[in-house]
Amino acid sequence: MNIGIIGYGKMGKMIHEVASSRGHNIGAILNEPNWQSQEIAGLDAAIEFTSPESAVDNIKKCFLEKVPIVVGSTGWYAHYEQVVTLCKKNNHALLTATNFSIGVNIFWHLNKKLAEIMNEHDDYQVKIKEVHHTEKLDSPSGTAISTAEILINQIERYTSWVEGDKQDKMITIESYREPNVPGYP
Structure with a gap:
């Protein structure tokens, strides 16, 4: 898979290491909040571990480019229903969990x-x-x-x-x- 990593803190670095060791390509590493949606165009999936303040915007950027997204960020769930509605309305792919362990x-x-x-x-x-x-x-x-x-x-x-x-x-x-x-x- 060609994966984008959104958020390159401890979890982002761990995801990079594990995904690379399993033969996946890291097509984008995005660690600044002002990244543009075009930077993930064509990726097979994105994995997002950032902050409560950035998560919803990051999800919407993935939706814009039709890139399936796995979200590990928490603290943004006040917007969960809005995000799910947008996801369903436009047939996007979203997987979220408060803990994947x-x-x-x-x-x-x-x-x-x-x-x-x-x-x-x-x-x-x-x-x-x-x-x-x-x-x-x-x-x-x-x-x-x-x-x-x-x-x-x-x-x-x-x-x-x-x-x-x-x-x-x-x-x-x-x-x-x-x-x-x-x-x-």
Whole structure:
């Protein structure tokens, strides 16, 4: 495949290394927010790991050039429905996830099962505490929010999540950013 990498931080560099080692061509590396959509014309796909502020614009540029896009950025989901509508309306291709890690997806599966059991035990409360490296751009992370949403869908006494102080019917998410916290090898 001829792949474009949008965002060349830690994840972008890791994607470059893995994709190249598996025989894929890296046709574009775009790390500046003012890149032009023509720079990805003709690519088979783009992989985007940037920031909440850049993600939607990057997605729209890929749509403009009819380049399928995989989005790993989080923090932009307030615009999710708008992006999905645009994607469907114009027959584009979009894959997004708040975390692509196999380990996190197993964690989510196990939490769903645990939440089904815990739904019967009102005397237990749920709180999410997350720790990420200081370079993590969003807080709470998409992973923490997705975890909360999984629990909310399974535990009837919760209707939403909140960052900070506990509120009725809400799962509290506490986010910490600390140095030297590995997010990946």
